Amino acid sequence: xxxxxxxxxxxxxxxxWRAVLAAEPQDHYLNIGRVFDAPxxxxxxxxxxxxxLDRLVARHESLRTRLTxxxxxxxxxxxxxxxxxxxxxxxxxxxxxxxxxxxxxxxxGEEWPLRAAFVTAGGHVRQVVLVLSHLAADGHAADLVVRDxxxxxxxxxxxxxxxxxxxxxxxQQGSAEGRRLSxxxxxxxxxxxxxxxxxxxxxxxxxxxxxxxxTLRSPALDAAAQDVAARNRVSSSTVLLAAAMxxxxxxxxxxxxxxxxxxxxxxxxxxxxxxxxxxxEALVVLDLRTESFDAxxxxxxxxxxxxxxxxxxxPCAMAEAVGAAGPGIRSFGCxxxxxxxxxxxxxxxxxxxxxxxxxxxxxxxxxxxxxxHVGGEPGRMEVSCYADTALLPPSGAExxxxxxxxxxxxxxxx
Amino acid sequence: xxGELRERLAGMIAEATDxxxxxxxxxxxxARLSDLGxxxxxxxxxxxxxxxxxxxxxxxxxxxxxxxxxxxxRLHG
Numbered sequence: 001x002x003x004x005x006x007x008x009x010x011x012x013x014x015x016x017w018r019a020v021l022a023a024e025p026q027d028h029y030l031n032i033g034r035v036f037d038a039p040x041x042x043x044x045x046x047x048x049x050x051x052x053l054d055r056l057v058a059r060h061e062s063l064r065t066r067l068t069x070x071x072x073x074x075x076x077x078x079x080x081x082x083x084x085x086x087x088x089x090x091x092x093x094x095x096x097x098x099x100x101x102x103x104x105x106x107x108x109g110e111e112w113p114l115r116a117a118f119v120t121a122g123g124h125v126r127q128v129v130l131v132l133s134h135l136a137a138d139g140h141a142a143d144l145v146v147r148d149x150x151x152x153x154x155x156x157x158x159x160x161x162x163x164x165x166x167x168x169x170x171x172q173q174g175s176a177e178g179r180r181l182s183x184x185x186x187x188x189x190x191x192x193x194x195x196x197x198x199x200x201x202x203x204x205x206x207x208x209x210x211x212x213x214x215t216l217r218s219p220a221l222d223a224a225a226q227d228v229a230a231r232n233r234v235s236s237s238t239v240l241l242a243a244a245m246x247x248x249x250x251x252x253x254x255x256x257x258x259x260x261x262x263x264x265x266x267x268x269x270x271x272x273x274x275x276x277x278x279x280x281e282a283l284v285v286l287d288l289r290t291e292s293f294d295a296x297x298x299x300x301x302x303x304x305x306x307x308x309x310x311x312x313x314x315p316c317a318m319a320e321a322v323g324a325a326g327p328g329i330r331s332f333g334c335x336x337x338x339x340x341x342x343x344x345x346x347x348x349x350x351x352x353x354x355x356x357x358x359x360x361x362x363x364x365x366x367x368x369x370x371x372x373h374v375g376g377e378p379g380r381m382e383v384s385c386y387a388d389t390a391l392l393p394p395s396g397a398e399x400x401x402x403x404x405x406x407x408x409x410x411x412x413x414x
Numbered sequence: 415x416x417g418e419l420r421e422r423l424a425g426m427i428a429e430a431t432d433x434x435x436x437x438x439x440x441x442x443x444x445a446r447l448s449d450l451g452x453x454x455x456x457x458x459x460x461x462x463x464x465x466x467x468x469x470x471x472x473x474x475x476x477x478x479x480x481x482x483x484x485x486x487x488r489l490h491g
Contacts, residue, residue, distance in 0.1 A: 233448040267458040268466070301454075305474040308458055 004079045006068060007167040008174055009135075011182070012265070012277040015315045016134045017067075017074060020108070022367035028105040029363065030134040032142045033098040035127060036150060043124035044153050046088055052152035053116055057082050059148065059158065060275045061165045062136045067108040074108075076135075078167055086116040094119045094127040106133040113137075114145075128153075138279040139338060140264045145275060166276035173314070185313040186321045192285045197254040198328030202369075207389035211369075213361035214394060215384040216401035219353040222381040224405075224412035232294055234301040237337040237374070240383070241284065242293070242300040243407050244372045247400055248332050249288040251392065258285040258331035261304065263311035282311040283331055293411045333370025333387075339377075355405055357398045360384060420484050426467070427452065427480070430459035446479050 009017060020027045038044055044052075057063045064082035069075040089097045094117075101115045113133035118125045128149065132142050151158055164172070172178050225236040232239070241261065249257035260281040266272050284307045290296040322330065369388035376382035383404065385397040392400065424440040427447065435450045452460075461472045464483075468491045477483060 233446065235454050238454065267455070267462045269459070269463060302474045305454060305457055305461075308454070309461065 002080045004077045005167070006075045006077050008170045009074065009076055010166050010170045010276060010278060011173050011313060011315055012138065012280050013076065013135050013166065013170075015280055016277055018315060018319075019367045020135075021071070023363065023365050025105060026363050026365065028103055029361070031102040031106065032132045032134055032137060032139065033102040034130045034132075034142055034146050035094045035098050036146055037127055038118075038125040039150075039153055042154065045123070046118050046120060046125060049118050049125045049128065049153060050086060052149060053086060054083060055152050055157070056145065056149050057084055057112075057114065059152075059161055060145065061167065062141070062276045063112070063114050063145070065113060065136060065166070066110065067135065076166065076170070082112050084112040084114045084116060086118060089117050089119045089129075090121070092119070094129055098129045098131060101129065101131040106135075108133065108135060125153075135277060137275060138264060138277045140266060140279065141275045141277065144273055161273060161275065163270055163272065163274045166274075166278075169274070169276065169278060173312075179314075182313040182317060185310045186318050188310050189283050189313075189318065190321055190325065192258065192283055193322055193325040193329055193331075195256045195285055196258050196325075196329050196331070197252075197256050198326070199252045199254065199330055199332050200328065202388065202390035204390050204393050207393060209362040209364050210390070211363040211366045211386060211388055212359060212394045212397065213384050213386040214357055214397045214401060215360040215382055216355060216357050216405060217376070217380065217382050218355040218405050219379065219381075220355065220409050221383065221405050222376075222379055224409040225381070227412040228294070228297060228408060232297045232301070234297055237339075238301045238304060239297055239408060240337065240374055240404075241304060241335050242286070242297045243404050244335055245284070245286050245300070246288055246293070246296060247403050247407065248370070248372075249286075251396075251400070252332055254332075255287060255289050256285060257288050258283055260284075260331050260334045261307070262334065262336040263308045265311055267309070280311045280313065280315070281334060282307040282309075284335075285331075293407070333372065334368050335372045335374075337374040339374060339381075355402070357401055359394065361386070416484065416488065419488065420480065423464075423483050423487065424480060426463050427456075427460060427483075430456040430463060432456075440480050447477055 019030060061078055064079045065076045067074040068077040097117045097119060101117060106113060113136035115131040117129040119127040137145060148158060225239045228239045229236040245257055245259050261284055262279055263282045264279045266274060284304050286300055286303060369391050371386040373384040383401055385401050387397045424437040427440050428435050428437040431452055435452060439450060457477060464470055464472055468487050470487050470490045
């Protein structure tokens with residue numbers, strides 16, 4: 001077999017590697033799990049599914065890539081062939097299999113970045129479980145991998161994947177043009193940092209575990225966000241970002257407040273189907289002193305659209321540059337809308353039921369001290385607030401989420 | 415000339431939305447793009463596509479409707 005090829009990491013991979021190092025040994029939180037139903041009309045055997053898995057891995061370079069080299073500056077090592085192991089589960093619910101496989105950190109240097117399981121019944125595969133290392137895929141890439149594997153369960157081949165491979169992307173990013181793009185983006189972020197008011201230092205005794213995540217499950221929030229979005233001709237994601245930032249600014253006492261937003265970076269036509277880790281963070285800075293929440297939402301729309309185009313940069317150079325911006329001059333946490341189906345159409349009816357807030361995760365170490373995640377499904381929106389307890393104790397995080405719901409639901413009624 | 419540009423830009427809007435918005439619908443109406451269902455992701459694709467094809471950098475504020483977009487590209491292209 002031909003020798004593997006080594007290449008630098010993409011900027012997105014470097015971002016994830018920094019997050020891995022900051023969270024070890026609890027870096028499994030970065031793993032991406034997906035569960036989907038196998039074809040029902042033409043059921044497949046485990047043998048057929050294993051063949052499809054091999055074809056999937058042959059198709060996408062990132063799925064046969066491991067890490068090599070020093071921990072502080074690893075390279076991606078791309079193999080020409082790979083046979084990822086899979087398990088066959090018979091009496092275990094697929095989601096449980098997924099959670100079990102995702103609960104273990106990847107051994108990035110020794111293991112393939114894809115774990116698979118086939119859940120069977122009556123001799124056929126009923127459901128497929130995939131767990132991906134975040135170094136091999138971001139959320140969008142995971143969806144593309146699922147799409148391809150579904151098709152490969154039905155067909156023997158697919159047209160060659162369009163778009164650059166992670167190795168080619170890393171090459172472009174390391175070129176003079178890539179460095180210029182990164183430099184311009186860093187300069188734009190620094191200009192935005194100059195507008196920020198300082199974030200006060202943490203004022204609470206750190207708890208154990210240090211980081212706690214609480215999650216709000218709200219039947220009312222989805223419909224309310226849609227309602228405010230339709231009124232202002234923006235997306236519901238923008239409404240939630242504006243609300244998250246206004247309340248976070250209330251915690252820090254800032255007028256000019258910044259939050260980072262995860263961007264999938266697939267807007268150029270040639271990059272829509274890239275299977276790899278190319279998502280990075282954008283910086284959105286808002287002036288929170290507006291005459292109304294609607295005005296803040298509209299400001300967030302234009303600002304975010306501009307900011308989303310500035311999410312490709314060398315993350316080490318960026319960290320160094322913004323780290324020198326001055327005491328307390330920093331963005332406050334990260335916002336990530338992970339809804340799989342985010343289609344804003346006609347405003348939805350509010351689903352009856354009371355909101356609940358539950359504690360969903362805890363960690364000892366993390367790269368990020370405040371994070372808001374939006375997930376769930378239409379009509380069952382979930383918003384998580386993950387915070388350093390020194391910054392915001394769990395009771396404060398719960399209050400933050402309930403305030404967010406109250407704000408958006410209240411604005412929907414006006 | 416303007417007709418061609420208009421048609422091309424309407425097509426690009428439709429492409430950016432993965433076909434969720436029909437080019438004829440964009441051409442026919444005077445509706446705002448957001449009212450036709452153009453999402454932020456589609457706006458970003460459109461901004462990139464217009465920049466690649468016409469070398470024009472669009473500001474989100476210039477993307478209110480097809481007429482504004484045609485005027486902007488004609489003026490700056």
